[in-house]
Amino acid sequence: MTDDALAAVTAWWATAITRIQPGEIAFRGRPVQDLIGTTGFVDTIWLLVTGGDLEPARRRLLEATLVASVDHGPQAPSIASARMAATCGVGINSAMANGINVLGDTHGGAGQQCVALLGRMVREHREHGRDWDDLAADEIGRYRARGAFVPGFGHRFHPVDPRRNPLLSLVEQAAASGDVEGDHLRAGLAIERALASRGVPMNIDGISATVYGELGVEPELARGLFVLARSVGILAHAWEESSSGRRIKGPLPPPLLADYTGPDVPER
Template sequence: MPEFPTSIGTSDPTTIRLLGHDLAGELLGQVGFGELAFWLAARRRPSAGEVRLFEAVLVSLTDHGFTPTAIAARLTYYSAPDSVQGALAAGILGGGSRFLGVTEDTGRWLHRVLEGLDDAESRSDDDWDAVALEAVRAARAAGEKVPGIGHPVHKEADPRVPVMFAIAEDSGSLGAHLRLFAAVGRVHEQVLGRRLPLNGAGVAGAALADLGLPIELLRAFALLARTAGLIGHLAEERESPIAPAVYAEVDRNAVYVPLPDAGSA
């Protein structure tokens, strides 16, 4: 018989094992969901400080009001109330370069800048500023955006950012990605000509990267957090629906615009 190796979970008629532990006897009631999610992705059990920062990231990304992802979930639930999975999927599928995907984009960008950088732990703020300035200039020269700065709502400052930095430092998890991200916040105005706030999705990506989680999976954690928020939106939609009004507002105000005359074939 072929074998299919896994370090995640297995079961037999009497037991369920997860990450090598008896689910019923060793994990239920003893391991929190955040710790378990970290453990599954990192393939190692996190410290208490790492769990604290990781769960802070999840809380910070849970909801941001009537974003396109939340509206999509609510409209899909209105259209198909028998398919809660469809509504959740509709919201999750909207996680991309403008919403939620910034978490991954920022973590990837910071990680790329840090590759090959020696003695990261011993660098001063001035050293980090020099590294950040060079990276921002390189991004600008290449016509690329620097991810993690600017926000459509929080024009002056994102209230999540200083709290996340404080939790990272207090939990012993403030590493090179967060230090570089802070430096980007200090120096980018020299290159871009205007000051933009560091945003919550960006600091979340930096924190997740400092926690040693797989860079390729950073968006997955943003989606994990937002799933809880979408469940909240669907629960509220059941009691105080806004989807019918959104649908009616758009549908009743649709204006037909003739196609431009492309000439005869």
């Protein structure tokens, strides 16, 4: 093989993330043996994904957001899907994949969409100095014009999402101390004010989007971090269900059956 051909082969999966050699593993240039026991999991996530380090206040924000996102109970489709899969004889990895693959634009995508929304407001404010409340009114108007929900606000189950206040408090503290700029926070609160008359407060997706925006996380990567966090709950529920001894557990407990809405069946 020529040198050029060899170089083309080794460049095929070129990466700036992990260096692997016999007897060597390094993440972003840092030997794994130097990270083990000295670097927390959240810092390692950030290092691998972004190549950077987290200051203490920013680490606290990311860790709190990941903790807040780990689970929402067996009624969540991603969790229910994993639990059903676990009763069908698949391994834990397949049950987890089943749950993770349910996380799409509708169930699991609002955080990404909200990061994009807040980002648009922040850019418009910085470039043109527009008022936050005017920006919020414009954004809400666009969603209403197409009959869509404003992502990150309101919750089908919680009148007030119990994860909102503690995370909001942490972001406010970080903004007050200068650890984050605070513009995504201002944008999120402006949307919340505009929706207050409808009783639609910020939910976990909205406050998470605020954190991710303040940390400089791109919208799609924010969804990836949410999926990473929710994988913990998916694992826990799949493992619990796999230990129940129940086989082929469907969406309805027996002997209940789903309502039939098709044409009448002829009597025999």
